[in-house]
Amino acid sequence: MTEKWTEQQIPDQRGRVAIVTGANTGLGFETARMLAEHGATVVLAVRDVEKGARAAARIRGDVTVQALDLTSLASVRAAAADLRTAHPRIDLLINNAGVMYTPKQTTADGFEMQFGTNHLGHFALTGLLLDRLLPVPGSRVVSVSSVGHRIRAAIHFDDLQWERSYSRVGAYGQSKLANLLFTYELQRRLAPHGTTVAAAAHPGVSNTELLRHLPAPLRVPAGRITPLLTQDPAMGALPTLRAATDPAVTGGQYYGPGGRGEIRGYPKLVTSSPASHDETVMHRLWTVSEELTGVTFPVDRVATAS
Template sequence: MTGWTADQIPDQHGRTAVVTGANSGLGLVTATELARRGARVVLAVRDTAAGAEAARRIGGAVEVRELDLADLASVRSFAARLTADRPVIDLLVNNAGVVLLGPRRTSADGFELHLGTNMLGHFALTGMLLGALATAPAPRVVSLSSITHRNAHLDFDDLMYERSYRAASAYGRSKLATTVFGVELDRRLRAAGSPVVSTLAHPGLTRTNLTPRAWEHRRRTGRLIARLGLLVTQPVERGTLPQLRAATEPGLRGGEFFGPAGPGETRGRVTGARFGREAADPAVGRRLWTAAEELTGVRYL
C-alpha cells in the first residue's frame, strides 16, 4: 500500500505542539511522530500517570500537563499555565475524545458528555490558545472528525440530548459538531486575516482503546466487538496518518480534510476526505459557533 507516510513529516525542531489525549491511541502515535521529528510536545492528558508513562516511551522533548476537556475550569487552568510558560505554540492537535455507549452522562459543566468533551472542551481550548498560536510562524489547528459525522444531525433545540438519548447518535452528533467547528474556524480565521490554519482529519475505522472503554458497562460484549473489529479496522499507526498529514504537510490551505482512501473511507492510504452536507453549511457553522460561545463563555474571532 503506497501513499503518504510518517516519513514525510518535515523537520519539527523549534516547534511546540500540543496534543490532547496523547497518552494512548491516535494521540500517542501523533505525539511520538512529532517528537521523533524534533518537536517539543505537550501531552495534554486527563490521567497524568498514564501521561508520564507515555512520555517515558516517547522520549525526546516531551512534557505532561493535566487537562480534563470535560471540565471548563480545567481547560482554563491548563491554557493559562501553558501560555504563561510557552507564549508561542505552533500546533494544536484536538485529538482527545470519548465514546460512551452506556446511559447518558454529563460533564462537570452539565453538558452531555460526548459534546462537552469532544467539541465544547476543544472549542474553549482553541480559543484560549489562539493568541499563542497566532504568534508562531506557521501555526495550525487540527480537529479530529469521524466518518460518523455524515449521518448525524445537530438539533439546536436539544443539543444536549435531554429528550431521547441514544449514545451512538450522541457520539455522531459530537463528531459532526467537531467537524462544523473545524470548518467554521477556518472561515473565521480567513476573514480575520489570521496566520493560523485550521485543518481536519478522520481515522476511518481504527483499532484504538475507545471501543473497549465504550463497552465498560458490558465487558463481554466489548471484548467480542473488539475481536470482530480486527476484521474491518486498521492499525492505529495507519489510522493516525490523516491527522499527522493535516498537522505537518507544508503549504496546506485552511479547511483541508484528510482520511483513508479505502471503501467508505474506513481504511487505506491517506487522501482528501469528504464533508457531510451539514458539516459544510455556513449557516450551521454560524449557529453552532454562537451556541458554543454561550455555553463555554469563550469568545474569539
C-alpha cells in the first residue's frame, strides 16, 4: 500500500520559528500556512511586502512578513540582519522561492537570474542565518529543488552566468542541481555539530505561478494538460513539509511525490541524479558560491574516506 503522508502528520510546531522564502503565493504560501496552523511562528520572507501582508492575513496563526529580494545580495544581507535581530533562534529555514525558465536577464549583482535567485541568493541567506540554527536541537535547512535538476543539468563552471549562450531550460537545470549539491555539501559540514540537518524536497509538477515563463510554444499545450499532469500547491508543498517536520528525517535526504515519475502524489523519500552526488563538484560549487556572494559559513568541510 502506498504511504500517504498528509498535513495531519505534521507534528505540533508550537515554540518553533520558521522562515519560508517566497511565501506569498503557491508552494511557499501553503508551506507557511500549514506550519502556522500547526503552531509555528512563521516569517514570510518575500520580495513584495504588500502581497506578503495580504498572504499573512489569510493565514491563521503567528505570522509576520520580512522583505527579501533574492536577486540582490544587499537585500539578502539586510533581511538577514532583520531576522537575526527579531529571532535569536531559528528552527526552520525553508529555501523555497525560485524562478523558472526566465528570459535571459541578470540579478542586481550581475548573476544569471535563475542561478542567482534559486541558488546564490539562498546560499547567502543560509550562511548569514546559520548561527541562529546551529544551537537549536532539531533545526533544519530545507531547500526546494525540482525534477528539472535532471534535465540538461550541469554546473557550467566555465560559464556559470550563461554569458556566451543562454538556454532557459539548461540554466534552470543548473540552478536546481545547485540546490541539491548545496544541500548535500551543507549536510557534510553540519554533521559533526549534531544539531542542524540539511534536507531537500521537490514538489513534482505543481500548478503554480512558476509556469508563467514557459516558452511560447509550450504555453497553449501546457494550459490544456496542466490540470491532468499537475497537482495543486497544497499537495506540492507536502514534500517540503515532510522534509521540514517529519521526526524520521535525517540529513541529506530528498523528498518528492510518490507517484509515477514523481510528478504527483504523497511525499516519500526519493533519489536525486548521480550528478547531484559528485563530491568534487559540490566542493567546487561551494567555494565558487562563497567567492561570488562574499558569504562564508560557520561550519567547516569534513573530509571523508572515499
